[in-house]
Amino acid sequence: GAGVSQSPRYKVAKRGQDVALRCDPISGHVSLFWYQQALGQGPEFLTYFQNEAQLDKSGLPSDRFFAERPEGSVSTLKIQRTQQEDSAVYLCASSQTGFDEQYFGPGTRLTVT
Amino acid sequence: DQQVKQNSPSLSVQEGRISILNCDYTNSMFDYFLWYKKYPAEGPTFLISISSIKDKNEDGRFTVFLNKSAKHLSLHIVPSQPGDSAVYFCAASETGTYKYIFGTGTRLKVLA
Numbered sequence: 001g002a003g004v005s006q007s008p009r010y011k012v013a014k015r016g017q018d019v020a021l022r023c024d025p026i027s028g029h030v031s032l033f034w035y036q037q038a039l040g041q042g043p044e045f046l047t048y049f050q051n052e053a054q055l056d057k058s059g060l061p062s063d064r065f066f067a068e069r070p071e072g073s074v075s076t077l078k079i080q081r082t083q084q085e086d087s088a089v090y091l092c093a094s095s096q097t098g099f100d101e102q103y104f105g106p107g108t109r110l111t112v113t
Numbered sequence: 114d115q116q117v118k119q120n121s122p123s124l125s126v127q128e129g130r131i132s133i134l135n136c137d138y139t140n141s142m143f144d145y146f147l148w149y150k151k152y153p154a155e156g157p158t159f160l161i162s163i164s165s166i167k168d169k170n171e172d173g174r175f176t177v178f179l180n181k182s183a184k185h186l187s188l189h190i191v192p193s194q195p196g197d198s199a200v201y202f203c204a205a206s207e208t209g210t211y212k213y214i215f216g217t218g219t220r221l222k223v224l225a
Contacts, residue, residue, distance in 0.1 A: 004156070031211065042117075042202050042215030043157070056212070091156055098211040101147070104156030 004105035006092050012111045013082045021077045021108045025094030032075050034067055035091040043091050050098055082112045116140045117205050119216035127224050132190040134219050136203030143205040148188050151200045193223045
């Protein structure tokens, strides 16, 4: 079946612009995660959804970052007033229950100029 | 404070030989460990996992060893193949939680 998909794959934003990154999880997966991967680093947890409920947003670096999953499937990560330090690959992952293996999408590479 | 460490940023191995990738962790509460493999421009894909009740788990050419007292795990690939060339991430979590903590990755290059 289809895996996790993300769009756009690449995004260039001027500093101060708002961006929205989309994630389509595997159909039927209850849990959805967002990670940020800076160059040369491993993925770092940003936030976690179980269905439409955002149960953990402890990893979001600032209040400029906002995530939603209104119908419990597709999720959007929004970054307002982007800064250069937001440049990274943003990875989305889903899992059936949240406590089993996570399946990752290809990521969105965000470059803020 | 890096809770999961992969101290070798890169590793080169001849095709057919064994590749050994290492990972250390500091949090004694971690009891579930995973290895993910990542090709360029793709997301990480799950490779193999191990729970702390075991010290070894094998899946084909891939074996993960866990040494709880040393807080160390390793991934062995035998025999290594050129298609194994990728970045390998070690990740750790506590049973019953959903949060994975990843290491910084080791880039494996298998030379033909």
